[in-house]
Amino acid sequence: MARRSKAVFSIGMDLGGTKIAAGLCRGGEILKKVVVPTHAAKGFDAVIEAMAGAARAAMGDTDPAQVAGVGIGAAGQIDPRTGAVLYAPNLRWTNAPLGGSLSAALGLPVRVTNDVRAATIAEWKFGAGKGLDNFVNIFLGTGIGSGIVLNGQLCQGATNSAGEIGHICLDPEGPVCGCGHKGCFEAFSSGRGIENEVKRRLQKGAKSLIRDEVGDDLDKVTGHLVGKAAREGDEVALAALAKAGRYLGLALANVHTLLNPDRILLGGGVMALKKFFLPDARAALHRHILPVADRGDDLLGEARFETEAVFLGGAALFA
C-alpha cells in the first residue's frame, strides 16, 4: 500500500468476551495501551463502536497516515481472508463482518485472526519464538489452543482450523470434553479439565482442603482454589495437577514426534501452577517421544508474553 509507505505504527487489538484491549505499537514496542469493556450484550454495532473508540484512544494524536492498519486477535472462529468472525460464542456472534465494519468506522485497513494465532505471531516476531522456523505455541487456559509455525509460515489449514490441539483425543475412554467427545487433551490438561478432575475425586469422597472450602457445592471448585490447595500440599489438588501434566506430556510428545518443531512454547493462565504439573509433563514427554526426535530439555519453552500477546500479535499483522 504505497499511500501508507511512511506508516511506522500499527494498532493491535484483543477482542475478548469481557474486555477490549487496544495498543499503539511500533514493532514489538507498546507505546500506548487502552482497555475498555466489551459489553457484548449490547450487540455487534455497540462492540464495533467500543472498538473504534479504544483504537482512537490508543492512537491519540498520531497522524493516521503513519498507522499501517489495525490487527485484531479475536476469540472464536475467524475467516482471516474476509475478516469475518464466523462463530464466537462468548460474543454471541455468527458471521459477523468484524474487519469490514471496523475498517469503515476507522478509515484504516483491518486484519483479523484468532486470538491464539495472534499470540503465536507475537511470540514468533518478538518473543520466545523469535528466529524459529518451526514451533508450536500452546495456550493452556480455560480451554487449550495452539498456533503452529512450520517452514517459517503460520499454518491455517485447509478450512482454517489448524492448531485445534485441545481436541486431539488422548484416551477414547477418557472424560467428556466440552466439544462432546471423550478424552480430548483439553478434557485433561486445561483449567476446566483440572477442575473437573478435582470434582470427580471429591465426588468419590476423597478428603481435601477444597472440600472444606466448597462443602457439597462442587460448582464452587475453581482453578484458584485448586492452586491454593496445591500450595498447601493437598493430595487431591496435587494428583489432579500431576494427571494433567502426564497428559500434557503425552500431547507434547506426539506433536514433537509428528512435526519435529524446534520447540514447543507453553503459555496461558494454567502455567501459574506449572511447578505442580511440569515435572510430570516433562517425564511423560521423554517417555513417549520418538527417541530420534528427543533433544532433551530444549524441546520445551515458555511463552514470553501474557496479556499483551494477543494485541501485540494483532499489531504484527501490519509489521
Added chain:
Amino acid sequence: MARRSKAVFSIGMDLGGTKIAAGLCRGGEILKKVVVPTHAAKGFDAVIEAMAGAARAAMGDTDPAQVAGVGIGAAGQIDPRTGAVLYAPNLRWTNAPLGGSLSAALGLPVRVTNDVRAATIAEWKFGAGKGLDNFVNIFLGTGIGSGIVLNGQLCQGATNSAGEIGHICLDPEGPVCGCGHKGCFEAFSSGRGIENEVKRRLQKGAKSLIRDEVGDDLDKVTGHLVGKAAREGDEVALAALAKAGRYLGLALANVHTLLNPDRILLGGGVMALKKFFLPDARAALHRHILPVADRGDDLLGEARFETEAVFLGGAALFA
C-alpha cells in the same frame, strides 16, 4: 544450473534394502525403468556401483546434458542438505555419503530424501495430492511413516524427523512397538502390528484358520496368512484388522484436528486389506475428529502410486 538449462529428463531412484529401482523420467512420465538387487552385504562401494549401473542403464543413450540430476528416495534417516544417509538399518549404513559418492560416480547432481517423503512428492506433483497445499501421505507397510505438506511446502522439521507418525502414542498401556515404547500407532496399524495382534489372540487360545496353517510356530504368522484368513471370514484375522482400523481412525482424527489438511492419503501394502479395516477407520475418524474440522468422506483419499512412488518422487526433486 545454467549448464543444464536444456535438461528435460531426470533420474529417480528407489534405494531399498533388497532392490534398487532407477527410472528415467520426464515430469510424471516414466520413460524407462531398471531394477537391480541391492546386495547391501557387499558394502557401501558395491551399492554405489550398483546404483550407478542402474542409473546408466535407465539413461540408455540419453545425452547426459539433458539430465537435470538424480533424485533418490532411500529408506532410513537422511540429511537432505548433504545427501548423507545418517542411519539405515536395512543397509547397515551409518553416516554414509550417498549423494556425494553417486554424484562423483555419475558426473551428475544428486539429491537424496527419505523414501516416504519421495513418495509424498510423487503424489503431490503427479498423483492423488496434485494441487493440494495441505495434505498428509501415510504409508501403511511393515512400519508406518508419513510425509506432510503444509502451506505448499514439505515439512522437514527442525532436525529432519517430521512425519514420524508411526510413533505417535495412541495408548500409553498399548502393545510394545519396535521403537521400544508402548502403544505407538505403528504397533496397532502396521503390517507387523496386525500380525502381532493376531499372535496375541492365538497365544490366548483363540481358534483360527491361521492356527491350522502355522500350528504352534507363531513366527510363521504373516500378513499374507492374515489376509487369506480374513477373506475366508476368520474371526481372529477380522478382529485384528478391525482393531488396526480403529487405531488408524484415531490417528487420522488427531492429525485432522491438529493440522486441518485438505486430505490424508493412505498407501502401502496394508491397503491391500483395506476392505477389512477402512470401515472401522472411517467410523473412528468421524467419532474422534473435532466436529468443525470434519468434512465427511473427502477427508480421506488413497495414494495413486504403488511401487513407482519413491523413484517418481526422487525424479521430481529435479523437476
